[in-house]
Amino acid sequence: MHNPHAGQSPVTVIGLGLMGQALAGTFLGNGHPTTVWNRSAEKADELVARGATLAASVRDAVEASPLVIVCVSDYAAAHGLLAPLGDALAGRVLVNLTSGTSEQARESAEWAAGEGVTYLDGAIMAIPPVIGTADAFLLYSGPQDAYDAHEPTLKALGAGTTYLGADHGLASLYDVALLGIMWGTLNSFLHGAALVGTAKVDATVFAPFANRWIEAVTGFVSAYAGQIDEGAYPALDATIDTHVATMDHLIHESESGGVNTELPRLVKALADRAVAEGRGGDGYAAMIEQFRRPSA
Ligand SMILES: NC(=O)c1ccc[n+]([C@@H]2O[C@H](COP(=O)([O-])OP(=O)(O)OC[C@H]3O[C@@H](n4cnc5c(N)ncnc54)[C@H](OP(=O)(O)O)[C@@H]3O)[C@@H](O)[C@H]2O)c1
Incomplete structure (x- = not known):
């Protein structure tokens, strides 16, 4: 046989x-x-x-x-x-x-x-x-x-x-970069689940919406990658200024619901810095400049 x-x-x-x-x-x-x-x-x-x-x-x-x-x-x-x-x-x-x-x-x-x-x-x-x-x-x-x-x-x-x-280092480098995306995504989902939980919405009810939105975000990743490589960040969808205003909503919503605000505050602190550097009118991909240099 x-x-x-x-x-x-x-x-x-x-x-x-x-x-x-x-x-x-x-x-x-x-x-x-x-x-x-x-x-x-x-x-x-x-x-x-x-x-x-x-x-x-x-x-x-x-x-x-x-x-x-x-x-x-x-x-x-x-x-x-x-x-x-x-x-x-x-x-x-x-x-x-x-x-x-x-x-x-x-x-x-x-x-x-x-x-x-x-x-x-x-x-x-x-x-x-x-x-x-x-x-x-x-x-x-x-x-x-x-x-x-x-x-x-x-x-x-x-x-x-x-x-x-x-380069032997590439696999580990991709690994940690990809794991960072996993933790960022999971922490944001968990924060979101805590937030909708203040209105007694179960995580299982929220999850399909989270997944649909994560899928939409994969489209942003593909679009922004090209801008990052070119070093030009035209605001084709929304400016960083617009993002910052809605980040405030997330912080206030978290505060009033008695939910942890550390994650949205960190996100907004990075965006505020980009605005202070004159990037408010750029697209979100301009945030790469915040990540390319060592922490203050
Ligand atoms: N699990 C996952 O989902 C996953 C996903 C991706 C990557 N990885 C990576 O895969 C690797 C193994 O993960 P795992 O989940 O298999 O972990 P694990 O279940 O904790 O197993 C650890 C293994 O390492 C051995 N070990 C630890 N210290 C040792 C030592 N000083 N000398 C000899 N053997 C030693 C253990 O031997 P004993 O059985 O004798 O303790 C065991 O075989 C890790 O680097 C992890 O990050 C894991």
Whole structure:
């Protein structure tokens, strides 16, 4: 009988937390011979029952596959596991899917170069249950030939897998920038839910309106990106002056409803500064100037 998974290349996954288990489980499901290792070995039990090989040591895990994926809590933990291995990683491709900063990614790349290890840094823009689906997107940076060679394997983790460029820091840089968008959006939704809650409106009633508006905002993002790159911010929709007036409404509404005002006050403080610098007649994209420089 035809086996669609025949010949899948071996993969090692080091770190079997919530994410590492999802990564290893997806490789297994796609027919990759999968070797795993975790500090607390019992987290491998389910994967082993499904056909994974539990390595007795990090070194054994590394030596089992040409592609080694590490996904632990932070870069210090990853380094603590890999640095003592000497040349066991040489000639293999190491993919670090641990979250961190671009500086940590570039430092790891330097360490890897010194050890003769081909290094890709990655970021996972998905939660564990979404890994392996069309909705998961993972970002990679580092040497393109290494990415290209392993792209078919890496794509198993998410259809939206994207290579960003040779600079090892890019995946982490995109990661933190995208997470910032997530927290900004979520905090604004939570503030909005608290606000409509003052009129006894349930969050579940408000949520579809929030989602429709978030979708509209994606249109603004696309339009403003071009203006930011050109450095010209014509007010094609509304001026910053108009935004500032309505920001006042949000603050007053929050105050009178007994709701926290920190978030709208921060938003307005940034816009007020733009107005003070003569940007009141510009479109909202001119606010980029507030974010491009260090905080006062
Ligand atoms: N969960 C998500 O939705 C998600 C999404 C995107 C990115 N990520 C990133 O993926 C990484 C892992 O997240 P997770 O959700 O899997 O976290 P987790 O469930 O807390 O698992 C942490 C993993 O790191 C290991 N670890 C921590 N310190 C260690 C050390 N000093 N030495 C050896 N192993 C160590 C743990 O081993 P033990 O089992 O022995 O404790 C465990 O395997 C993080 O960088 C996270 O930011 C997670």
